[in-house]
Amino acid sequence: MTAAAMMVGLTLSWGLNYVAAKVSYAGYDPVFVSIARSIIGGLCVLGWCRLRGIKLFEADGTLSAGIVVGVLFGVEFLFLYIGLEYTTVARNTLLVNTMPFWVLIGGHFLLGERINARKLGGLVLAFCGLLAVFSDGIFAGNDATLTGDLLSLGSGILWALTSIVIKRSKLVETSAEKLLLYQLAGAAVVGALVMPFA
Template sequence: MTAATLDRRDAIDTAAVVIMLGLTFCWGLNGVAAKLSNAGYNPVLLTVLRSAIAAALVFGWCWWRRIPLFERDGTLWPGIAAGMLFGAEFLLIFVGLDYTTLARNTLMVNAMPFWVLLGAHFLLGERMSMRKLAGLLLAFGGVALVFSDKLSLPGPDAIWGDLMSLAAGICWAATTLVIKGTRLVRASAEKLLMYQLAVSAIVILPLLPFAGPMLRDVTVLPTAALLFQAIFVVAFTYVVWFWLMRRYPASGLTSFTFLTPAFAVLMGGILLGEPLSIRIFLALGLIGVGLVLVNRPARSRA
């Protein structure tokens, strides 16, 4: 019996619950950091810097832990595709936050599992159960509520930010489908993350000359927000997440992820003073219930 086998857990314990609550809170707070960093830096520059800084740190972690990254395993081209989609996702998120609120952005992006559900049904042959279909319909009802909510609109151009946020969620889902449908599914988590970070920084870099002024109101707060995202959220919490995924059942962990949009919506209202209407909370509830239905494992028959 290996050490890895001994470390495995058959169920979610108290330690995992506490860590997942901390992770989802940090991921929700990441949205606040993204909004704050937009005040000091151009969204295109932010996308490049966030990925480049995090890639350097993750590479250092892999070098220290002797995790192989460059062996030939047939993952190069799908890895490049995943990295391009990852870059497009965060570029859309950062640009979208220039137009819409964090709450609306978060709810749109976190519709991702339902795009994965649709894509897996039609592209990967993973049949959709009635329970998952019900979750999908609830989630789309939540998205429709966000679009119909006028009280939380920050301005007349918010629709463009909402659409970019929705497209970011689709890119996130497409990244997941590329991973699930190619040899990337057998790659290490660290290699997957490096593909996404390194490629996204490289492919977004040529857009910088066309993005307008690179610097806005550069102060300590936007800079700290950028470093929080790159160093803590991406380079640290993602590694913790991968550790949890190896140690605990994946189905139990993913059920916690619906807390991320909940924390982000609340933090947007508390820390950024964004308007939160009853429709936003109803949308959050619909999307949250939908996520639970989609992530809930099917019961085995005796």
């Protein structure tokens, strides 16, 4: 019962995260929000690691994969935050959370995790649901919603790619704190590079 309540609370916080991001756009640029989120989060991780004595900067062969994951994470959150400007929170959340769909496909080709008949049936159902979400924006000729939907979908695909890179590299053996710091640092750098053009 406690575990179920914790999972409901966790998913509620994730859902409210998107709502809070959309509300913040009334006064802030989405790229700025992405940079601020990454810097504040990174400082919290550094503080946590310092308190716990967790070493982050020892050479462990993860730097190149960490940079790739950081860039993917940074672009993913730019897509997510900018996509929220052009579509509803509900559609954005649904499309970003197509990530398992893309991990399943990527895992088949890149990780050797074969798709069986049961997984294939789930993929077909998920794909039909994806078409249903997109169809009203396409047939209504609402280009703004379609742009937001595509960015949100792109965010889900990049999330899946991030997971696949982690599983195929030494990052799978590194600490969760170091992995998170790679992602937050990458997001801050990507956001800072894009900011002048936003």
